[in-house]
Amino acid sequence: MTFRWVAGVACAAAIAACGSNGGQNGSGAGGSTAAASSAASNGKADTAGGAVTSVAGGAIAAGDTTHGLPANHMGRIPVLEYHVIAGSQNALYTRTVASFKADLEDVYRRGYRPITVAQMLDKDFSDVPAGKSPVIFVFDDASPSQFSYVQGANGQLTIDPNSGVGIWEDFIKTHPGWKNRATFCMLNGASDGHNFFGDNPKYGGQQKAWRFQKVKWLADNGFELCDHTIWHMKLSQYPDDQVQHQIAGNMMAIDSAVPGYKIRTLALPYGLWPKNKQLAWQGTWTDPKTGTAHPYHFEAVLEVAGGPTRSPFDPQFDPHHITRIQAVGNDIAKTLDQLDKTKNRFVK
Numbered sequence: 001m002t003f004r005w006v007a008g009v010a011c012a013a014a015i016a017a018c019g020s021n022g023g024q025n026g027s028g029a030g031g032s033t034a035a036a037s038s039a040a041s042n043g044k045a046d047t048a049g050g051a052v053t054s055v056a057g058g059a060i061a062a063g064d065t066t067h068g069l070p071a072n073h074m075g076r077i078p079v080l081e082y083h084v085i086a087g088s089q090n091a092l093y094t095r096t097v098a099s100f101k102a103d104l105e106d107v108y109r110r111g112y113r114p115i116t117v118a119q120m121l122d123k124d125f126s127d128v129p130a131g132k133s134p135v136i137f138v139f140d141d142a143s144p145s146q147f148s149y150v151q152g153a154n155g156q157l158t159i160d161p162n163s164g165v166g167i168w169e170d171f172i173k174t175h176p177g178w179k180n181r182a183t184f185c186m187l188n189g190a191s192d193g194h195n196f197f198g199d200n201p202k203y204g205g206q207q208k209a210w211r212f213q214k215v216k217w218l219a220d221n222g223f224e225l226c227d228h229t230i231w232h233m234k235l236s237q238y239p240d241d242q243v244q245h246q247i248a249g250n251m252m253a254i255d256s257a258v259p260g261y262k263i264r265t266l267a268l269p270y271g272l273w274p275k276n277k278q279l280a281w282q283g284t285w286t287d288p289k290t291g292t293a294h295p296y297h298f299e300a301v302l303e304v305a306g307g308p309t310r311s312p313f314d315p316q317f318d319p320h321h322i323t324r325i326q327a328v329g330n331d332i333a334k335t336l337d338q339l340d341k342t343k344n345r346f347v348k
């Protein structure tokens with residue numbers, strides 16, 4: 001997808017073009033998930049298959065068909081990559097609400113529990129019960145569909161239950177052990193509302209004044225904030241000073257929303273590296289107006305593809321090259337199937 005500094009039609013045109021690349025419906029996430037979800041929402045511990053008997057011990061949760069896998073701390077970790085969550089048909093950069101919900105059900109049923117990139121860097125798997133596996137959800141581009149507010153008659157704001165965050169919060173209510181752990185790689189100055197989840201009512205009714213409140217809500221509620229540049233620049237095509245401005249400018253904007261927040265992760269727009277590769281994780285932009293230097297230093301750099309990433313316990317784990325799985329078609333389910341088949345899945 002193409003973003004620009006000034007709002008325009010380029011992004012929409014690009015998305016339409018990309019749509020022809022991946023029109024699968026993602027229904028492969030499993031026909032039994034609806035039944036499992038229903039059982040969970042009814043407060044019953046039984047799954048559709050009757051295999052799960054109790055949640056009292058916390059080891060086996062409703063809808064989860066795993067029963068404690070053997071530990072494998074050298075196994076791979078799936079880092080899932082989402083963009084827009086909306087629409088009536090899946091495409092390269094769009095996942096429908098139904099497919100996103102199905103994805104959540106599927107990874108839960110397989111015994112995955114969410115952590116952030118920062119937790120992976122810290123080898124912190126405290127949110128994953130023994131015998132289960134970590135999964136990292138990453139939301140790129142700060143689209144309004146990921147995090148929308150609905151304003152009530154009295155002016156109060158509530159999270160739109162059909163936005164990504166709203167769906168996530170509802171999922172927590174019916175799925176024991178699922179927490180607010182995901183990584184949001186945000187833009188703060190791109191076109192088409194990709195500015196901290198919407199800067200104009202024409203993008204899903206979102207108000208510019210709500211942007212910082214959303215970013216702060218994420219940080220306050222357990223999610224990780226990640227730098228994705230100001231407006232999604234192709235870093236490979238620009239000189240060093242502009243690359244550093246894109247990265248440091250986004251960091252400064254996040255700091256304006258959440259003062260003092262320490263960003264640890266950057267996602268490369270389009271997966272494109274700057275000519276001077278190291279600038280992706282370390283650099284300094286000096287404001288020409290004030291002469292003030294704004295250094296940045298991140299520990300992790302996310303690529304756009306490449307499959308499940310190495311464990312942080314693996315000597316070959318390279319935090320500057322964290323690979324991901326795009327939420328396209330049935331790629332997530334296929335990848336998780338393969339991890340099980342090859343017994344190459346990280347299990348705590």
Ligand SMILES: [Zn+2]
Nearest residue numbers: 140141269270
């Ligand atoms: Zn992006």
